[in-house]
Amino acid sequence: MMPTLDRAWLEAHPLPPIAALGDKDARGRVLLVGGAEFVPGALRLTGEAALRAGAGKLQMATVRSAAMALAVLVPEAAMIALPADEDGEIALEAVALLQERLARCDMLILGPGMSAGDRTEQFVAALLGTPKPGQTIILDAAALTCARKLKKLVAAHEGRVILTPHHREMSFLTGQDIDVIRKDPRGAALRVARAFNAVVVLKSAQTLIASPKEDEPLLFEGGSIGLATGGSGDVLAGLIGGLAARGADPLRAAAWGVFVHGAAGAGVANQIAEVGFLARDLLPVIPGLIASLEPER
Numbered sequence: 001m002m003p004t005l006d007r008a009w010l011e012a013h014p015l016p017p018i019a020a021l022g023d024k025d026a027r028g029r030v031l032l033v034g035g036a037e038f039v040p041g042a043l044r045l046t047g048e049a050a051l052r053a054g055a056g057k058l059q060m061a062t063v064r065s066a067a068m069a070l071a072v073l074v075p076e077a078a079m080i081a082l083p084a085d086e087d088g089e090i091a092l093e094a095v096a097l098l099q100e101r102l103a104r105c106d107m108l109i110l111g112p113g114m115s116a117g118d119r120t121e122q123f124v125a126a127l128l129g130t131p132k133p134g135q136t137i138i139l140d141a142a143a144l145t146c147a148r149k150l151k152k153l154v155a156a157h158e159g160r161v162i163l164t165p166h167h168r169e170m171s172f173l174t175g176q177d178i179d180v181i182r183k184d185p186r187g188a189a190l191r192v193a194r195a196f197n198a199v200v201v202l203k204s205a206q207t208l209i210a211s212p213k214e215d216e217p218l219l220f221e222g223g224s225i226g227l228a229t230g231g232s233g234d235v236l237a238g239l240i241g242g243l244a245a246r247g248a249d250p251l252r253a254a255a256w257g258v259f260v261h262g263a264a265g266a267g268v269a270n271q272i273a274e275v276g277f278l279a280r281d282l283l284p285v286i287p288g289l290i291a292s293l294e295p296e297r
Contacts, residue, residue: 009255
């Protein structure tokens with residue numbers, strides 16, 4: 001029987017405390033890479049979610065044509081302008097610009113707003129190529145689906161990669177028909193977690209969080225139907241990333257992120273409507289929810 005992700009689980013697995021005298025470096029440095037000329041806004045949702053979750057510093061890297069507008073939308077972040085290819089996607093030459101910053105970050109979130117393709121796969125492979133002890137990586141959206149051929153690279157990070165697929169992305173990742181995934185999401189999540197040596201967040205009405213170190217995934221059944229909207233997954237990726245930057249291990253960051261994301265959806269649904277709220281409506285309620293779930297110290 002799958003254990004339930006609920007308040008009791010969170011109480012038994014609290015977030016690492018934030019030092020009262022710590023500075024922003026102590027709360028972790030997030031590097032967020034993604035976006036394209038035609039999808040520039042995804043990084044705003046992911047980046048703000050990381051900061052709302054408590055990350056100390058945020059750098060966002062996207063194509064040069066979108067960088068300035070994004071910098072205005074998220075003035076709390078440092079901006080890295082990257083070259084684009086002829087399709088408006090991040091060019092392979094950007095890897096050299098990111099390597100130094102990658103070496104100095106605690107958390108890499110890769111993929112929001114990117115499109116899948118051979119060059120994306122090469123780009124993702126290059127950034128995964130040099131594991132850094134203690135660094136956590138989230139592969140989301142196109143970076144996730146491109147990882148199908150990168151099992152060894154992902155596994156080399158020793159369980160510190162988090163994969164965040166919905167059922168269709170899981171179908172791309174595994175090569176299995178989506179109906180197979182729907183019929184046995186537990187089996188799919190466990191197989192991928194073990195094959196990639198990674199934490200898997202399989203998103204659906206019932207979300208499963210599988211770890212390569214556990215026999216059963218966590219089951220989360222909360223949230224709101226309104227979370228099935230564009231940008232919701234971008235918020236979740238940033239939320240998990242911000243918690244990991246603060247020092248939570250990958251499984252704990254993923255579980256807390258999923259629970260808070262679901263609670264935010266339920267709360268906003270009560271305030272606005274069950275269907276029709278926007279992904280960005282989730283962002284302001286994240287800090288209060290996390291604070292309400294943490295034990296008094």
